[in-house]
Amino acid sequence: MKRSLRAQLAADPSVGTGNVLATVIALGADLDGPGLTFDTAVDHFPAEHPLTLGELDDRVQARTAWLHVHGIGRRDVVAIWATDAADIVLSFLALTRVGAIPALLNGKMAPAIASEYIRRLRVNGILADSTHRELLAGESDQPGSLHGAPILGTPKELGAGDSAKAPVHYRHHRDDPVVITHTSGTTGVPKAVLHTHTTLYAALKHLLTMPQAQGTDRILNALPIPHTATILMVNQVLGNRADMLLLSSQDAPVVLAAIERWKPRGVYGFAVTWAGLAREDLSRYAVGSVRMWFNTGDCAHEPHIRKLVAAGAREVVTREGRLMVPGSHFVDGLGSSEMGHNGFHVTHTPDSTHYGRCIGKPYQFASAAVLDAEGNELPDGTPGMLGFKSPSVSPGYWNDSVNTYRFRLNGWFLTGDLAYREAGGHFFHLDRVPDAVAGFDGPQLYTSLSEERILAALPEVLDCTVIVVPEGDGFVTDVLLELKPGVDAELEAEVRAAVGEEVAATIRRVSVVGAEGVPVTVTGKVRKVALRQDRLAEATP
Missing domain, CATH: 3.40.50.980 (Rossmann fold)
Incomplete structure (x- = not known):
């Protein structure tokens, strides 16, 4: 029996990121089948014309x-x-x-x-x-x-x-x-x-050998277009012979309008987009087509995930057969351009309880460990640097051997994250290395974990940013809150209770800011370095 196209792509060692389109055609894919759909005109084709292969x-x-x-x-x-x-x-x-x-x-x-x-x-x-x-x-x-x-x-x-x-x-x-x-x-x-x-094709080769997840037959790509993740998605949908609409903007209103108009079954994006969607009352929008949300880059926050999985629907297998039930999937994890694909995965539904910045387990094609400063693997439950190994990892930074080797330790690629692993094999993300104050002695101040705890405990807060700034011989913590419209409350006591005693003891101020009050990068990540520099400048006489 002739092997499927997906099986042929997975088995062919010559297939890679540079030739998927040509190979799919050479293997006999229907030229009238799906190619890609863009939100702007392509030559003589109008915007959102579904280009055939x-x-x-x-x-x-x-x-x-x-x-x-x-x-x-x-x-x-x-x-x-x-x-x-x-x-x-x-x-x-x-x-x-x-x-x-x-x-x-x-x-x-x-x-x-x-x-x-x-x-x-x-x-x-x-x-x-x-x-x-x-x-x-x-x-x-x-x-x-x-x-x-x-x-x-x-x-x-x-x-x-x-x-x-x-x-x-x-x-x-x-x-x-x-x-x-x-x-x-x-x-x-x-x-x-x-x-x-x-x-950049190693992870896709593995996925081609696995059953297709529900929602991957019609995908809305809300990932930043110049990012590694979009290149992955282009090759993934071409190999799967799926439909995909690529958006030029990842702003939540644009994404929400596209969901209503185009009716995707899967939506791929970064955490910043989910935070934007979670600001809306999704019950007022036609988002019922969505079966799966897929997050890459930074892991997402629990309150944002819970709002998304409450929308849409998913297929489940029961004794009565396959049924559609209310509520969608959210596939979370942790990824980066250097990792070449999400390195970890964990799936949430409306019934999920495994939060607390759980990023799940590594994919089968990868391995991970929590390391000390010498590259030794730490025991379960001990925080340390996250090391990653995979055939998908970038060989290095272009014209920059210094940073290429700086992020290698004892055979591991250092992701720049702090994490711990529990006895069951699940990994939990604590913070980015430059944003935390953490060592084997002294305070353990994790800004991302503190943000997670605040958002989970305070429903009045739409989003928050926590930064740690050196002061004298110690550190102080500043908390920036974005509140829901109409909320005018003093929440410092609740914030202190949420973050735990060690962080609470360092809090200098809790401020309320608007959505535009926090500087972000081109992909929507908070520029905590800039915020720390601003705070240090304020303290300088």
């Missing part, structure tokens, strides 16, 4: 031909700075076809930071939409270039290429670099994360 391939081939005519080929690093999902994804697919290395930049990045990031990449060329091209012009000493690299054109211009004249698809070796994405930049200029043909 054949139409998608033709539009990528047109861009491949354009790049070839403009001299872009093997090992050329090309930066893409744009906002529209179609501009980024189609450019990525075309660049990998000629063997180039696309470097994806978030459209929200500040121009000065984008300029410095591009300089560090040492790119061969730049693709920028009209808005970002103007921003680059303000950073450039010479018209039409930046740091000596030519601005080749806008991503939309690539669609004018002649698809019939596209060159032969570059044949990737398993170790070929295929994409550079970047970290969130919480501490300044983001780090450039490299992935190869095989690292």
Whole structure:
């Protein structure tokens, strides 16, 4: 019996991040089947036209031909700075076809930071939409270039290429670099994360051998488009022959409107999007199509998850057969650009009780441990640094061997997180290393865990941020609360009770802020470094 397409993709060692689209077609997938759907126009196709597999391939081939005519080929690093999902994804697919290395930049990045990031990449060329091209012009000493690299054109211009004249698809070796994405930049200029043909496909090969989860046949992609996670999703849906609408904005109102309009069964996003959706009364919206929410990046907060799983529906198996019941799934975990895929997973439903920043267990293709400063594995229940091993892990940071090796210890990749493991094998996330005060002696001050406890205990709080600042020989803690509309209450006593005695003893102030009162990165992560610097500046005479 002929193996399924998914089985063939999983078994073929030549398949990887750089050639999934072409391989799916070569294996006989229906050209009239699903390709990708974008929220903006693609060449002569209107916004939200569901591109067939054949139409998608033709539009990528047109861009491949354009790049070839403009001299872009093997090992050329090309930066893409744009906002529209179609501009980024189609450019990525075309660049990998000629063997180039696309470097994806978030459209929200500040121009000065984008300029410095591009300089560090040492790119061969730049693709920028009209808005970002103007921003680059303000950073450039010479018209039409930046740091000596030519601005080749806008991503939309690539669609004018002649698809019939596209060159032969570059044949990737398993170790070929295929994409550079970047970290969130919480501490300044983001780090450039490299992935190869095989690292960014290793997790997908495993998933292709597993039954498809419910909700993955029609996906709304609310992940940041230039992020590693979106590249993963593009290749996942092409291999699964599923439908996916890619959104250029991850703002909650945009996502909510798309759910009502497009009726997805799965929604993929970051924690910031779930926090935004949780601000709404979801019972007032048509979100019943959703069976599964999938979170990656930072793990999500319990109150946000509970609001989401109360919406939608899911299929369960009973003695009476398969039934649809109210309430959806929420798949949580912990991931990063460097990890190449969520490293952990835990599934929540309306009946879940395993919260407290539980990120679950590692996927079968990965392993994890809690480490001390020398890289020794710590016993269950002891907090330490989170180490991760997986074929999906990035080989390093582009042009940055210092940080590449700084985050390796005793054979483990250090994720930058503090965690502990319980006896049953589940891992619990405590904080990011730079945001905590934690050691084997002295105070144990975890900002993320404190935020979790406040949100779980105080229903009046929509969101909160906790930071720890050095003061004299010790530390003080500041708590910023965003309250529900109409709430005007003094909550300091409740906050102190929620965080526990050790943190409560360090609290200096509890402040109420608006939704815009906390600085965030381009992917929505709170810039706690900036907040700490502000607090330190206030204390300086």
